[in-house]
Amino acid sequence: MFVRNKKGEILVENIVFILLNVIYLSILILFLLKQGSGAVLLEDSYSKNIALLIDSARPGMVMELNLQELKDVSDKNAISFSDVVKISGNYVTIKLSSKGGTSYHFFNNINATAYPDKTNPGIYVFTFKKT
Amino acid sequence: MIRKLENKKGDKLLSVYWFAILVIVAVGIVLMVNTFYGKDYDVRKDEATILAQKAADCIYPSGKLNPEAFSSQSGFREDFRDKFLDKCSMNFSIKDTLQRPPYYIEVGFFSEGNLDKQEFLISHGNKNWKGDCENSASDRTKLATCVSKEFYAKGDSDTYYLVKILSIVGKVEENTN
Numbered sequence: 001m002f003v004r005n006k007k008g009e010i011l012v013e014n015i016v017f018i019l020l021n022v023i024y025l026s027i028l029i030l031f032l033l034k035q036g037s038g039a040v041l042l043e044d045s046y047s048k049n050i051a052l053l054i055d056s057a058r059p060g061m062v063m064e065l066n067l068q069e070l071k072d073v074s075d076k077n078a079i080s081f082s083d084v085v086k087i088s089g090n091y092v093t094i095k096l097s098s099k100g101g102t103s104y105h106f107f108n109n110i111n112a113t114a115y116p117d118k119t120n121p122g123i124y125v126f127t128f129k130k131t
Numbered sequence: 132m133i134r135k136l137e138n139k140k141g142d143k144l145l146s147v148y149w150f151a152i153l154v155i156v157a158v159g160i161v162l163m164v165n166t167f168y169g170k171d172y173d174v175r176k177d178e179a180t181i182l183a184q185k186a187a188d189c190i191y192p193s194g195k196l197n198p199e200a201f202s203s204q205s206g207f208r209e210d211f212r213d214k215f216l217d218k219c220s221m222n223f224s225i226k227d228t229l230q231r232p233p234y235y236i237e238v239g240f241f242s243e244g245n246l247d248k249q250e251f252l253i254s255h256g257n258k259n260w261k262g263d264c265e266n267s268a269s270d271r272t273k274l275a276t277c278v279s280k281e282f283y284a285k286g287d288s289d290t291y292y293l294v295k296i297l298s299i300v301g302k303v304e305e306n307t308n
Contacts, residue, residue, distance in 0.1 A: 017146075024153055028160060035164050048174045055181045089226040104305060107182060107234055109222035131220075 039073050043094040043102035046070060050085065050092045050114075050126075051106040059110060059130040068122035070096060085114045085124055173306040175276035182221075183280045183298040186236055189219035190294060191284045203287035207240065207251035215253050223256050231257040233301035235275075243283070243291040250292065260299040275301045 035041075046067070053063065067084065074084050077097045086093040086101075090109075095101030111131045117123040190197055199218060200211040211218060215238075223232035235256035239249050264277035281295045 021153075024157070028157060031161070032164060035168050038168075041168060045172050048172055052174060052177055052181060055178065055185070090222055090224075091226075105225065105233065105302070107178075107221050107223055108185070109216070109220045 039077065039096040040102070042070060042073060043096050047092055047094040047102045047104040050094070051104040053126070054087070054092060054106045054110065054112050054128075055108045057108060057110060057112065057126075057128040059128055061126075061128045063126040063128075064117065064120075065124045065126065066122060067124045070094070071122045081116050081121075084116075087112050087114050171307050173272075173276075175300040175302055175306050176278065178302075179276050179278035179298045179300045182234065182236060182300065183278050183296045185221065186219060186238055186296050186298065187280060187282065187294070190238060191282070194285065196284050196286055196292070201286060212251075212253045216255050221255075231259070233257065233260075235260045235297075235299040235301075237261075237297040239295040239297075240284075241293040241295065243293065246293055256299070257301065260301050261297075264297070264299065272307045273303055275299050275303065 050065070053065075057063070070084050071081050073096045074081055079096060079098070083095055086095070090107070091103045091105055093101045093103040109131055111129040112126060113129075114124055114126050117125050190200055197211070199208065201207050215221075215236075216223060221236075223234045225232065235258060236254065238253040240251040242248065242250050260275040260277075263275040266274055268274065277297065277299045279295065279297050281293060284292050284294050286292050
């Protein structure tokens with residue numbers, strides 16, 4: 001009777017210990033994943049990268065960008081994918097949450113338009129014309 | 132019995148150390164992640180390089196100086212200098228604000244025969260940023276980013292010019308913490 005109780009105690013302790021470790025590791029992994037896909041971080045990096053693309057563009061060019069990463073976050077935050085990228089007055093604005101978005105200025109004097117590709121979800125089309 | 136109690140005490144002591152190790156590892160990971168993601172994404176060097184490249188493409192588009200900028204009869208043209216931003220499809224102004232532009236571009240032409248004498252100069256944008264390029268501070272994050280490029284350009288059949296381009300991008304707040 002004594003031996004049986006002892007064995008059971010050890011098993012429960014081990015299970016609790018393993019469970020706590022699993023919970024701990026899960027929290028750490030979730031924290032890391034959340035940090036990498038934060039709306040503010042993505043808004044900042046994508047607005048700058050798209051501004052650099054626009055700066056390098058020439059009239060007549062058409063660019064297709066895979067913005068699936070942005071679509072995942074905007075869907076989660078109930079923002080329409082067609083409102084994610086806006087280009088106005090030499091500013092490119094990325095909006096992934098209801099807080100207003102992040103803008104970055106570009107110097108290229110070009111008429112740039114951006115719209116989501118209807119046939120390919122997650123793809124944005126950028127067209128460039130002379131002003 | 133005494134040995135049993137000692138073992139249990141040892142186990143408890145071990146679990147306290149284990150818990151402490153877990154906390155230290157977690158705090159370490161959080162600090163490392165915050166250091167990595169907390170840093171701003173600075174693209175000013177790439178932006179300044181694109182600006183310099185765009186100016187170079189405009190001045191020297193196809194192995195010959197742009198005829199709008201230089202003609203063998205009249206030399207460098209003043210009207211090109213005045214309308215440089217328009218002619219080269221650049222727009223430095225920030226709409227609806229009185230802010231000074233966060234850019235500066237300077238293009239100097241030096242005759243091959245006398246590299247000390249500047250023949251012609253084009254400059255546009257916010258000249259105040261130029262002081263940052265000469266600043267020798269070790270931490271340059273709060274200063275404007277400067278990029279210099281130079282190349283030789285063929286003027287007419289006999290003359291060659293050394294073209295020096297200096298492009299500067301301010302945007303300190305957008306690119307640093």
